[in-house]
Amino acid sequence: MAPYGSRLVVPVDLKKKPWEQELPLHNRWHPEIPPVAEATTGELFRVEMIDASGGAITQNYTAEDAKHADLSAVHHLSGPIRIVDNEGIPAHPGDLVAVEICNLGPLPGDEWGYTATFDRENGGGFLTDHFPHATKAIWYFEGIYAYSPQIPGVRFAGITHPGVIGTAPSMELLNIWNGRERDVVENGIQSLKLCEIEKGTDKWEKIAREAARTIPGRENGGNCDIKNLSRGSKVYLPVFVEGANLSTGDMHFSQGDGEVSFCGAIEMSGFLELKCDIIRGGMKEYLTPMGPTPLHVNPIFEIGPVEPRFSEWLVFEGISVDESGKQHYLDASVAYKRAVLNAIDYISKFGYSKEQVYLLLSCCPCEGRISGIVDAPNACATLAIPTAIFDQVPVGPRLVRKPDVFKCTYDGNLPITKNPSASS
Amino acid sequence: MAPYGSRLVVPVDLKKKPWEQELPLHNRWHPEIPPVAEATTGELFRVEMIDASGGAITQNYTAEDAKHADLSAVHHLSGPIRIVDNEGIPAHPGDLVAVEICNLGPLPGDEWGYTATFDRENGGGFLTDHFPHATKAIWYFEGIYAYSPQIPGVRFAGITHPGVIGTAPSMELLNIWNGRERDVVENGIQSLKLCEIEKGTDKWEKIAREAARTIPGRENGGNCDIKNLSRGSKVYLPVFVEGANLSTGDMHFSQGDGEVSFCGAIEMSGFLELKCDIIRGGMKEYLTPMGPTPLHVNPIFEIGPVEPRFSEWLVFEGISVDESGKQHYLDASVAYKRAVLNAIDYISKFGYSKEQVYLLLSCCPCEGRISGIVDAPNACATLAIPTAIFDQVPVGPRLVRKPDVFKCTYDGNLPITKNPSASS
């Protein structure tokens, strides 16, 4: 008989604060953050994670906690996990670590999540100029499905995934990051600091001073927010330090492409069951540097076979002309913004407030595409929404239906206790 | 018995030049270009189209024609087609025209296409800094499949679609376009002029002077290059002039999201079978202006049910750090560029030249996604390639395979006469 089941290598305790966990979490990338666990190639191991806010954003039906969220602390990652092969030899810089996500989900007993927007002055979001105030929706999970009292008439199967998964950077790579981001990162984010647990020693002071934030995705993977990195997918991560030092966190029950509201997936606590391989020398063999140093690489991944199947999509176009009518040259970000705004307006005609739709499009399994990127001067982006997520609202397609059959409003702050989909 | 089959409203003759066609084509948008045909709501009608280059790019195995392509003439559109209802009342400004694409394909007897890049000085493309020279691949169609002697080892089912479909702008909208594009459009494109057929009269001189180029997608639809606008899909176009004046062209046997090489789909001649409805007052009821005037709208569409089904995808990430290592702030265009470059490098390890892969990713059914657009400072874009397009090359997934089993090179200009996939 073979062993089976997964070995829990990083547990979390949701009753404790992020800095009270038995195995310390971390919210910065740095080569000297020591591994808290080890996993061997071929074994199935389990990693548990707290939610992106570390418990700061709660189940209360108010957006006050989102309004005052401390963005300097978000993304308490589980790990680092040192990856070694069957003979105990660790992954080396230049190797690839192939990480297969065999299973994942919410933590048992904690089957809920939230989607929020931040205040414009405290992090904002993709459409913060249109939605400057903090709002929040709570989602409850019924197995594969999620529903929200704040956005009634909607229920959908999530494509659950970790927002953050990555390896530790080498010092050289970290220096590249810190160098190039110095000028563009906004002040509010630059001033973020390591969380409490890492204080005290000289070493931690050094790490806190040098380490990179977990907000963006980078060469090591990181906060890529790729919504299809779900069950059965496999990501090939470059190794920059001995042991690879794999970290993960920021679990999403579901997310739309772009995660437009920023705190924008259905954020939750959760677990991953992973299986790793080491591909010796794989970084050189399979990846190609896209910049001045051999470190300028990006991960590759394969999508798993069990995503929800949707057959009917309603698609909104956007071009790179902004809301003031100004032309931007082949700018896919502007085009996508326009597509999202169009979708929000259309769906709001069916009885939702725009705040509700903004939250919804940030977290439902909608697809954001770069359709045309060469037809000067307009980039064309599209946002495709699977109509099956609306379980009571007749939002297209096939018939253009009269948008008057469903009415609900929610400004992101009002308590709503009735769950309209509970009886469906 | 009911009538059946489609009525041919715009025929083309591939033996004639664009300006010799019986029903004049047009390559500009202008409200005063007169309709050449009429279609009634509910009837199935057929529109034929010449290829994007108007026959200038030929089946010859050389990129010389792509190199010297006259971009001022591309997109000879078929139409305008005036849309009227069952009682003969035309579509009015403020209505929506719902256009269903019931069928489409190459023109019988002309089952081939091409994918090309332009010279950097003559139009360029998304990666023109990396691929500054004109290249070309010829594709032959075997029913739903396409293969190219220039890119052996690849054969795939296309998601065929029109690159351009749109309604005529009103004078007010045209003025908005001309105003906002004045500063950002490059000189080479701005100097484009109407093609020969439209010369001579005072009216045509006026139109030629005022009309907008067909290169970008805009409020009227236009060259959106949405690769999923295929069989069974339905697009809701705003109406700006009486009769809607629907035009279409630039047929693509297949295209990748972004159409990165610019002349970048599998360009071909072709036909559409369309069915229209008029939604009276629909523009106000279903679309929302996203700018300073009520004209700042964008079309909505629904995807059809018969796209090729792919189950295994290899995905490349890109972040908004450019090839020089410079940081861009949440720039999805830069992130997508990086993802495409990564994919090109990876696939070129399997025996292809980078020119071959650039052409391939521009025209195969790959998906370009905006994965993260809020995680400052990096946008994260992904390019997903269905591995089934490789019929002989072991490009992932599931095993990281040794990239040494397949060798071929093609610099975009060399004649290759053998069709390696013909015997498969």
Next chain:
Amino acid sequence: MAPYGSRLVVPVDLKKKPWEQELPLHNRWHPEIPPVAEATTGELFRVEMIDASGGAITQNYTAEDAKHADLSAVHHLSGPIRIVDNEGIPAHPGDLVAVEICNLGPLPGDEWGYTATFDRENGGGFLTDHFPHATKAIWYFEGIYAYSPQIPGVRFAGITHPGVIGTAPSMELLNIWNGRERDVVENGIQSLKLCEIEKGTDKWEKIAREAARTIPGRENGGNCDIKNLSRGSKVYLPVFVEGANLSTGDMHFSQGDGEVSFCGAIEMSGFLELKCDIIRGGMKEYLTPMGPTPLHVNPIFEIGPVEPRFSEWLVFEGISVDESGKQHYLDASVAYKRAVLNAIDYISKFGYSKEQVYLLLSCCPCEGRISGIVDAPNACATLAIPTAIFDQVPVGPRLVRKPDVFKCTYDGNLPITKNPSASS
């Protein structure tokens, strides 16, 4: 430049009777029916076909023609086509012929079809005890879609395929067929004879006497009525005579699993574009005899990538207890009958007559599954119906809807001229 497009090897003229076609058709299987055309491996060739009834069932809105259909003549096949390799060497007995269906569709200008039931005394059908009278529905095609004035509220994309595709049997195999079928085939079918064209000569008398009917599928493929043998699929057929002698016919715009009404797909004229390979010695290498001789084999095939995508299915179960309450032992045919009857009753609650639903389930892309075949004494079969085929009728799923919103009746014979879906 390479040649492209397909070579027409078997044309048909729909204005002529089956026995007046330039290349003779045939409606029996016999090794001595001479090839009418030849195709070379690797080339794309086109075969045209008349409809299953040979024009006897017409577009008239009456079931009189179905009532008096001459089943002795159905399935006028196009071919045989002799298959040779690049050096002109024909396929040999013991080889496999791999036939790829690159494209197919209705014949241009003949975009309509019919679904019918026969009288119980003249062929019947799967549920002839419940539906003993001839009925008929006419379908009109709008590109990928079909709709019927007789079954309003329904419109769907077909999975178009040839009902019959097969190779000629050897004399030895033909003798096996004639022997084993002698006792089980009903009288009415046994008395069938070759059609007119084959009369006159001694040789034809011999063939007419010996040849097998095209009704059933057999070792050579034949009338397998596999609804997924559509665009992009590839069937591996055993070769029993020199040249393989490939024949095909009985085109279906769409069919449900089982083709329950017998004349039960959307029958139409049509064309195939095929590409063949010869796998030398493949019959022995890849197939295994399942009976007393090496000839007892069955074809293998691969499904193509462009079938319509449906996401929501309503599924009806059936067990092997018949309508009288009698138990049958693990009988999948009885179980499937029960599942189909259940589906007919359910859908008829939404305003349809049972005759309409019987015709619909015979021709729409529904799936018939053998779910349990071992749980004595009940086989369990299921019929799954994609709910998207109903474009106006709220037939499930997700909400159990009140079945009172839609009313229409049709007894299979009444002229109905209005097309309710034309305006959608």
Next chain:
Amino acid sequence: MAPYGSRLVVPVDLKKKPWEQELPLHNRWHPEIPPVAEATTGELFRVEMIDASGGAITQNYTAEDAKHADLSAVHHLSGPIRIVDNEGIPAHPGDLVAVEICNLGPLPGDEWGYTATFDRENGGGFLTDHFPHATKAIWYFEGIYAYSPQIPGVRFAGITHPGVIGTAPSMELLNIWNGRERDVVENGIQSLKLCEIEKGTDKWEKIAREAARTIPGRENGGNCDIKNLSRGSKVYLPVFVEGANLSTGDMHFSQGDGEVSFCGAIEMSGFLELKCDIIRGGMKEYLTPMGPTPLHVNPIFEIGPVEPRFSEWLVFEGISVDESGKQHYLDASVAYKRAVLNAIDYISKFGYSKEQVYLLLSCCPCEGRISGIVDAPNACATLAIPTAIFDQVPVGPRLVRKPDVFKCTYDGNLPITKNPSASS
């Protein structure tokens, strides 16, 4: 805040025997088996289940336990669960209970299963004439994936589902069952008796004497073995007794259509998370009796949205001619047997023993279809296998590959400890 998560209404303890469980299990259908739990409409509740053999078939690498399996005891069901509405009013006979499967899976800590065949004399299976001896394969789960040391080179995502789900029959329905099955059920199965726990009292003697076996599916649902009844699906069950008395069991990690080897899915312990609705009077409104009494109905269900996505299928045909060459008249069971035998032979050419393939086709997500059921005298059935389940073996499609690259044999009894897929 709303409550969330599921309420455990039926726990099981895998360390205990079936008859030692805290809440008694049952392996017969009878109206008087008392409910062990209650669930309210709209609430999410959790049911745990032991495996079909009740622990008799173990993880040992020998088929001895399968050989001596006591079929009189299989299917220890969890329940009955009494279903009541929000006001405490139970489901009544004539209602429908809509049961949504929100989630399911193996029991934590017990992530393994088995597929077995029984001896011909002890239950047999669909192909018992060809495979008369007991065999067994053990499967280990890695999240969504399963692999078996006994069938190397295979790894796939399961479509997990309960084999048995049903409501209690009324006495009238039970009498119908017992009457009609008396003559056809084999002796060995007829002699089965209730398991130990139910012994002792007069009432239990009566129940044991009258109750129906759980082996077949029937009007109440039951052992339908519908492999698509997975996450997100919803089954509408008729109610025959007050409270509906819902029971479920026989969890399958994965099963092929037909479950051909009889003990044939990947059998495992597991859990369901369910949500019920009561549709008052729904039995009469939505179901139609298909026999002499109003009780002759069958359930309806809807398939969920998260089944594994496969794009490439290899399909084997079978016709209703048996292995001796004898013709059967439109017999779908014979046709399916032939299709399965053909598939076994084909795949065994790639290095597997036939016993291995028989087990594999019984439990992998293959599809069994009734393709033609009217083309006398041959029914045509097909078996479609997703080629992606083979992770190392080049079993089709697209190229007919030489079947010599992979060698392994397993007679169903030999211990094999190496897991060839562990390193993939």
